[in-house]
Amino acid sequence: MSPAAVPGSPDGAPGPWLRDIAAQVSHGDVRELRGPLLIAGSAEGVGWDEFATVDLDGGEQRHGLVLEVDRDLVTLQVLESTDGMSLGGIGIRFQGRPLHLQVGTGWLGRVCNGRGEPLDGGPPVAGTDLRPVSGWPLNPVRREPPQEPVLTGISVIDALTTLVRGQKLPIFSVPGLPHLTVATQIAAQATSSGQSFRVVFAAMGLTHADIAYVRDRLEERSAAEELVLLLNAADDPVIERILTPRIALTVAEYLAYTEGHDVLVIMSDMTSYAEAVREVSAARREIPARRGYPGYLYSDLATLYERCGRIKDHDGSVTIVPVLTMPAGDITHPVPDLTGYITEGQIVLAPEIDARGVYPPVDVLSSLSRLMRSGAGTGRTREDHLDVAAQVLAALARARQAAELAELVGAAALSETDRSYIAYQDMVEKELFNQGQAELRSLEDTLGRAWAALAALPEQELTMLSTALLARYLPRQADRP
């Protein structure tokens, strides 16, 4: 079959990628529909990873990506699902290249669906540049190692897992915990060198209630045209979620490296994203690695998360905060596990801490910011920051042991030192970690609270702090609570 004539511009609301298309080839020979997959025959001349538009009889349009080319057979993954499709009456237009997106500052202030089509009643987002949504790997030699701290105004994060400009730092949570509250608080409050961020929020599989909450919390940022919202709701097409973070990151890269902005990308929920990847993999009957997830999930997630960073001799930065819910709270589940292997640390929320009424309920011992060592301390935040953080954590580890022991043998049987650790843990949680959902604390305040809590311990226990730092910062006995 020779390609049919190139049709004119499509009806309906076109996605931002549909204009400005180079060459299109049309085919109508659909052989098989299976889950999200469409297999077309007689499709010579189609390249791997090409983007395609699928026209249904009633004028409806869907979209797909080429997963495999085998002689004249082409396997497409249909973003909007194959529901309602039949073998006849389908036209496919292959676009001669992978999916490209128009990028520009026009994205700021917009609200779109998971494929980048407007939901706000405005015209399709136009841009000044055309970029492939999958991006290209950044030459590692040209990366600038991230080192400027981002202050979120959230004590537990700023003190113990400092976020750094250009870092990827996920929030691991379980359903029911306030992870979206934390993520939106970061989005609303974060600054680096006093500058706030442009925010790109990619929602994947969120409930409408959650989406309404996010829109409400970030309303100000949206009105100021500092926010891009890409919303794929829980009842939106599942496979579309594979595209959503890629659109978000393509827009973010443009805003960062072409426009010179500091961009914060929040992607929630990565577990829903991974489930979409798994669904396609299962439809292709691929051999799974763990729990049905394909072996390439690590590399797939890496092509998203690795798009953060700073570039030598460029302004702008992309900081990524993925949010994910751990199925059954299991941190060894493939999604948190592979994420943790790629990201530069993790902020873990725990139900036990939430139950004690602490917000944000961060389990600091299993949390970590790997880049904190270059983003905090002398010349970055404060000279005592890294040592204080190390001491707070070490003392909490000890306090946890003491608390476990107290449960077994009773607090009365504890040594005096162990009892002071338990008092310390209480103070840290109440005075340092716990704070309001819209409360913005200065770093001075945060570190002051950390020192105040450490003062609950006998001084000889503070072995990670030098005598000079102790002399300068430890509240004197008389000032202690």
Next chain:
Amino acid sequence: MERIAGGRDGAIVRVSGPLVEVEGAKDLSMLELLALGPRSISAETVAIAGTRATLQAYEYTGGLKAGDRAAPTGGQLSALLGPGLLGQVFDGLMRPLSSAPLWLTPERAESAAEPTVLTREWTFRPEASTGTRVGTGDVLGTVPESGAVVHRVLVPAGVSGELSWLAAECRVHVLDTVAVVDGRNVSLAEPCPVRRPRPFRSRLSDTVPLHTGQRVLDLMFPVARGAAAAVPGGFGTGKTMMLQQIAKWSDADVIVYVGCGERGNEMADVLDGLSQLEDGRTGGKLIDRTVIIANTSNMPMMAREASIFTGITVAEYYRDMGYNAVVIADSTSRWAEALREFANRNGDLPAEEGYPANLASELAAFYERAGRVTTLGGTTASVTVIGAVSPPGGDMTEPVTTDSQRFVRCLWTLDRDLAYSRHYPAVSWTGSFARDADAVGSWHAANGDPGWAGRRARAAALLAESDRLAELADIIGASSLPGHERVALLGGRLLRDGVLMQNALSPNDGFCSAGKGAALLDLVLDVVDACQALVARGVAATTIEQTDLGPVLRAREDAGPADAAAVRARRDEVLKALEVLR
């Protein structure tokens, strides 16, 4: 790679990510490289069946179509090895990244075909005499590089005979002829296939330790030069930090750091860090003894698979010049995943967790390229291999971890609980082994430290005892234990926090000399002895527990990286302070 034009071309029939099938390419051989499609992206032959062949492509295959050209090149995957590697960063196919563009688009495949390496000029200094007989591995001359490592130009493999011509001292490009041996032209650089081990004369059986500068390794789980070590650990347990510390501080001559499917920021960090740090032994910069191979997690997957072999081939190249090289691979699991990904796409029958059945033999082939040898040139040199393993879910029973354990001499298992309580390096003393420890003890005995083995044995016993007691104390409370056991508990803590813990970020503590390490361990063991003597004499354990032993714990931080004397002075002070308790 040379390209044989013409009649052997075939056509692509199937593309599925990095897997490409071609039809009609004539006389292909296994591992032969082909150029695919209009951009000539390179791909390696992994299976041949009749007129059809299966290839693994080293670049993003987007846009490749059925019917596109597949042109055999006649060559195998090889790296052009010569002067100019040290201090540089390459991708998994050994293409320089320093000169590559900001975004690594596949278009680069063409522009990188002529690496800038070829146009650079070097000074060649002859070191042999014409008219003599020379054989493979003999030194023909040297080329100074920026650091302390002198590049030696050797007679290539398979060549021997009369040296009929040798260039006088001159400025040359890497492919210019500098010598003629048995009628064959020899230049500074040679293309070297990466999948085949470079030959050597014989393996050596004696043991010499590699000093890593990390106390828990050097004191408890030492690695020998030419051995292989694996570092399994869940995410955040400190694999990368440990490998980076070894890259910085181990007493090797050359480091090959392979970032295999890991983070881009980490590669930038390694490059930055090594460029700033001075090499204590030579006065140069550490980067001048280092070759970095970076195939990060978002770069093409099959080049990641190749990067491990590229790295080890580079290390063997320096070994053959007579150097002690260390290859650091972070992470071998990402390499194994690339193998799995390809095997799955190829429809191979999976063994465990989707990995191909030949996983163990692939791992063995990699680790077995480690060795301390007599080179063909007759010198003693080594390649030590240290590989990180990233077990999914921290599950140490998964295939890559269990298979790796079989082929290494050292296992440094990183423990999540230790890491969570910020005990770094989180090397588990119960889950690690060092199969050359006894031999290393003999080496120390013969080289001025007869106490090494005894010290290690006492430390191991103290750790085991205090672990046992800690479990007991968790049930009955420490205060119910007899005095000597409470001191053993305390001793375990001093040993863990004062000796085994090591802060990589600290200027004093990040690196530790053998002397300082021994002195720190002696400090703790002597303090424990003194405390035991006190309780035996009737002093209450509580009194000892409430004594400020901070000076013991701070010694590693207070004394300079090689200042054993300061640690010994600290010991005398602490022992004196304990005297008072009598």
